[in-house]
Amino acid sequence: MNYSEALSYIHSVCWKGSVPGLSRTRELLRRIGNPEKQLKFVHIAGTNGKGSTAAMLSSILERSGLTVGLYTSPFINRFNERMQVNHTCIGDAELAELTEWIRPQADAMEDVPTEFELITALAMEFFRRKGCDIVVLEVGMGGELDSTNVIDTPEAAVICAMGYDHTRELGDTMTEIASAKAGIIKPGGQVVAYGQNPEAQAVFERVCRERGATLRYPDYGALTAGAFDLTGQSFSYRELKDLWIPLAGAYQLNNAAVAITAAQVLREEGWPVTDETIRQGLRETSWPARFEVLQRHPVFIVDGGHNPHGIQATAESLRRIFPGRQFFFVVGVMADKDVEHILGYIVPLARRFFTVRPDNPRAMAAEELAARIRAMGAPAEAAASVADGVKKALAAAGEEGVCCALGSLYMSGDVRNCFPTPSESECNI
Numbered sequence: 028m029n030y031s032e033a034l035s036y037i038h039s040v041c042w043k044g045s046v047p048g049l050s051r052t053r054e055l056l057r058r059i060g061n062p063e064k065q066l067k068f069v070h071i072a073g074t075n076g077k078g079s080t081a082a083m084l085s086s087i088l089e090r091s092g093l094t095v096g097l098y099t100s101p102f103i104n105r106f107n108e109r110m111q112v113n114h115t116c117i118g119d120a121e122l123a124e125l126t127e128w129i130r131p132q133a134d135a136m137e138d139v140p141t142e143f144e145l146i147t148a149l150a151m152e153f154f155r156r157k158g159c160d161i162v163v164l165e166v167g168m169g170g171e172l173d174s175t176n177v178i179d180t181p182e183a184a185v186i187c188a189m190g191y192d193h194t195r196e197l198g199d200t201m202t203e204i205a206s207a208k209a210g211i212i213k214p215g216g217q218v219v220a221y222g223q224n225p226e227a228q229a230v231f232e233r234v235c236r237e238r239g240a241t242l243r244y245p246d247y248g249a250l251t252a253g254a255f256d257l258t259g260q261s262f263s264y265r266e267l268k269d270l271w272i273p274l275a276g277a278y279q280l281n282n283a284a285v286a287i288t289a290a291q292v293l294r295e296e297g298w299p300v301t302d303e304t305i306r307q308g309l310r311e312t313s314w315p316a317r318f319e320v321l322q323r324h325p326v327f328i329v330d331g332g333h334n335p336h337g338i339q340a341t342a343e344s345l346r347r348i349f350p351g352r353q354f355f356f357v358v359g360v361m362a363d364k365d366v367e368h369i370l371g372y373i374v375p376l377a378r379r380f381f382t383v384r385p386d387n388p389r390a391m392a393a394e395e396l397a398a399r400i401r402a403m404g405a406p407a408e409a410a411a412s413v414a415d416g417v418k419k420a421l422a423a424a425g426e427e428g429v430c431c432a433l434g435s436l437y438m439s440g441d442v443r444n445c446f447p448t449p450s451e452s453e454c455n456i
Contacts, residue, residue, distance in 0.1 A: 028123050028124075028126060028127035028130075029123050030119035030120070030122060030123045032123070033122050033123040033125075033126035033127070034106060034122075036126055036130060037106075037126060037142060037145060037146060037149075038142060040133070040139060040140060040141065040142045040145050047172045048172055049172065049174065049176060049177050050138070051136065051138055051139070051140045051141070051144050051174075052140065052144045052147060052148065052174040052177050053177050054136060054138075055129075055132060055133055055136065055140050055144065055145070055148045056148055056151060056177060058132040058135070058136075059129060059132055059148065059152055062151040062152045062154070062155035063151045063155075063177060063178050064179070065155050066096070066151065066154055066155060066159060066161075066162050066178075067160070067161045067162070067181070067182050068161065068162050068163075068164045068178050068181040068182060069084060069161065069162070069163045069164065069181055069182055069183045069184075069185060069289065069293070070164050070166070070175065070176075070178065070181040070183075070184045070185065070211045071084075071163065071164065071165050071166060071184075071185045071186075071187065072166040072169070072170040072173075072184070072185070072186050072187070072208045072211050073166075073185075073186050073187025073188055073189060073208060073221060074187070074188060074189050074190040074191070074204070074208075074334065074336060074337075075187060075188045075190055075278075075332075075334070075336050075337045075340065076187040076188045076221070076278065076281075076282045076285070077099075077165050077166065077187050078099050078165060078314060078317070078331075079274065079279060079282045079314050079317050080185060080187050080282045080285050080286050080289075081097060081099055081163045081165050082097070082099075082312050082313065082314040083272070083282065083283060083286035083308065083309055083312045083314075084163055084185075084286045084289055084290060084308075085097045085111075085114075085163040086114075086308040086309070086311050086312045086313075087286065087290045087300065087304055087305050087307075087308030087309065088160075088161060088163070088290075088293075088298070088300070088308070089113050089114065089308065090304040090307045090308040090311065091298065091299045091300045091301070091304040091308070092299060092304075093160040093161055093298075093299070094112065094113060094157065094158055094159050094160045094161075095112065095113055095159065095160065095161055095162070095163065096110070096111070096112050096150075096153075096154035096157065096159040096161070096162035096163065096164075097110070097111045097112075097114075097162070097163050097165075098110055098147075098150045098154075098162060098163070098164045098165055098175070099165045100143070100146075100165065100167050101436055101437065102440070103315050103316050103436070103439050103440045103443065104315075104440040104443060104444070106122075107119070107122060109146065109150070110146075110149070110150040110153050110154070112153075112154070112157045112159060114313070117153055121153070122149075125149050125152060125153060126149065128152075129145070129148060129149060129152065133145055133148075141174075143167050143174055144174040147167075147174040147175055147177075161182065161298070164178070164181075166208075166211065169207040169208065169210070170186075170207050170208040170209065170210040170211040171206075171207050171208075171209070171210020171211070172207070172210065173210075173211075176210055176211055179213065180213035180214060180215060180216045181211075181213065181216060182217070182293055182296055182298070183216070183217045183218070183219060183289050183292050183293060183296075184211045184212055184213065184216055184217070184218045184219070184240075185218075185219045185220075185285060185289050186208050186209070186211070186218070186219070186220040186221060186227075186231065187221050187282070187285060188221045188223070188224075188278075188281070188282075188336065189201065189204065189205060189208070189221065189224045189227040189336075190334055190335060190336030190337070191204065191334065191335060191336070191365065200226075201224065201226040201227055202226055202227075202229075202230055204227075205224075205226065205227035205230035205231065206230055206234075208227075209230055209231055209234040212231070212234050212235060212238055212240050213238065213240070214238045214239055214240065215238070215239050215240060216238070216240045216241070217240070217241050217292050217296065218231070218235055218240050218241065218242045218243070219242075219243055219244075219245070219285060219288050219289045219292060220242060220243075220244055221244070221245070221281070221285055222244035222245065222247075223247070223281075228244075243288065243292070244288075245281070245284035245285055245287070245288045246265065246284075247281065247284060249264060249265045250262065250263075250264050250280060250281070250284050251263045251264075252280060253269070255275065255277075255347070255348070256275070256348070257275050257320045257323075257326070257348065258273060258275070258320075259271060259272050259273040259274055259275055260272060260274070260275065260279070260280065262280050262283065264283070264284055264287055266302075267287065267302060267305065267306065270283070270305075270306055270309055270310075271309065271310050272309050272310070272312055273310070273311075273312060273313070274312065274314060274317060274318065275318045275320065275344065275348065276317060276318035276330070276340065276341070276344045277340070277343050277344040277347050278340035278341075278343070278344065279317070279318070283309060286309070287305055287309075290305050290308075291305075315439070315443065316329050316330065316331045316436060316439035316440075316442075316443065317330060317331055318330045318341065318344055319443075321442070321443060321445075321446040322421075322446055324426055325421060325424040325425060325426055325427060325428045325429060325430060326349075326428075326429045326430065327417070327420075327421065327430045327431075327432070327446070328345075328429070328430070328431045328432070329431075329432045329433070329439050329442045329443060330344075330431065330432070330433045331433070331435075331436040331439050332433045332434070333360070333361070333364065333369075333433075333434060333435050333436060334364065334365070334369065335365055335368040335369055335371075335372065338369045338372045338373060338433065338434075339372045341372075341373075341431070341433055342372045342373055342376060345376060345429075345431060346376070349429055352429055353376060353377060353378035354373075354376050354377055354378060354428075354429050354430065354431050355377075355378055355379050355380075355381070355420045355423050355424045355428055355429070355430045355431075356373060356376075356377050356379075356380045356381070356420070356430070356431055356432070356433070357380075357381050357382075357383060357410075357413075357416040357417055357420050357430065357431070357432035357433075357442065358370075358373075358380055358381070358382055358383070358396065358400075358432070358433060358434040359382065359383040359384060359385040359390060359391075359393070359396070359413065359416075359434045359435050359437075359438045360385075360390070360391050360396060360434040360435055361385070361387065361389045361390055361391065361435060361437075362389055362390065362391040363389055366391070366396070366399060367399070367403075369434070370399065370400060370403060371403075373433075374400070374403050374404070374405045377405050377406075378423075378428075379405075379406045379407070379408070379420075379423055380397065380400050380405055380406065380407035380408070381407070381408055381409075381410050381416040381419045381420050381423075382394075382396040382397040382400065382407055382408070382409050382410065382416070383409075383410050383412065383413045383415075383416040383438060385413070385434075385435045385437040385438035385441075386413075386437060386438065386441065387435070387437045390435070390437070393409035393410060393411075393416075394409045396409070397409040412441075413438050413441035413442060413445075414441065414444075414445050416432075417430075417432065417442060417445040418445075420432075
């Protein structure tokens with residue numbers, strides 16, 4: 028099996044007729060020797076900020092001298108990004124060999140695994156083979172029934188910012204959504220939660236009491252913002268002064284406070300984290316498509332915000348860095364999202380919209396999205412493709428304008444491909 032054949036198999040795994048639950052993942056892992064039992068984890072759930080928090084924490088742990096696995100979704104440019112060890116993605120040949128090795132076990136199951144379940148099992152075996160000291164494991168969706176939740180009590184469970192997303196699967200109230208996320212809280216575990224959401228906090232606090240877990244929140248009152256520009260921002264948090272993250276989004280400071288708190292919990296648990304490795308790890312964090320600057324003249328930013336809470340955070344970052352400016356937006360969304368609510372945060376900031384259809388079967392047609400935007404009183408033009416939308420936005424912006432592409436992580440890779448690639452490989456980030 029070569030790399031292309033491996034991806035074809037992974038993406039073709041039948042899921043129709045399957046019911047939610049962990050039974051398939053557990054059976055597949057059992058069939059391959061339960062690699063997850065030989066690993067330690069930081070488990071990360073939440074609506075927004077999971078990927079950024081995971082990237083910061085994995086960078087801190089790597090700087091602490093550990094071999095660190097990182098499991099995230101979705102990918103931006105290449106599938107291999109989903110499983111990394113010390114910032115190096117799984118190689119094409121490695122992925123092909125692993126897939127060929129696991130396929131007979133998956134195919135032999137009466138209830139075959141879903142694509143995400145298969146990928147999760149592949150990642151567990153990959154991390155085991157690489158001898159990871161610890162794995163930063165991002166939940167795919169929800170928590171309780173997510174296939175990553177087959178692990179035993181992690182070294183820390185982290186629940187990032189809460190918002191309304193995947194309501195069809197998780198429920199349409201904050202209590203229901205928080206209950207799904209709280210599923211990653213295990214008996215006797217250490218839990219770090221973002222906080223700032225009373226309904227969600229009530230759920231997390233109740234579940235922690237019931238399961239004998241220890242819960243803590245970041246102290247945002249001890250978070251002080253410093254200088255910021257398009258290259259990143261400085262800040263201080265408690266006793267840690269003059270920290271720097273190369274991530275420009277205003278929302279990243281709160282994510283950094285969550286990552287620092289989790290790192291300090293791990294230090295209390297005996298992991299070799301120091302103030303200096305926290306400082307170095309934050310400074311060296313790289314996470315594409317999160318308020319990422321792709322070009323300076325005109326400025327072009329891509330952000331993976333794709334739900335109301337995430338888009339609101341992006342809008343706040345745009346206002347902070349470009350006060351009083353209007354923006355040329357390239358927007359594509361999934362048809363099952365709260366489109367009007369999402370648009371409500373950016374229509375007041377817009378000079379003009381260029382709508383696109385992300386490469387996903389759930390995506391809304393560009394023409395329909397443009398019509399919805401025009402109905403809200405903003406000028407919008409449907410583009411033939413993501414590349415066409417980027418081209419039109421750049422032409423409209425001129426040298427001094429500001430463009431921003433957002434609405435779906437599924438189109439971020441196509442947006443990034445419209446610009447010269449960084450010298451550093453996307454699979455060594």
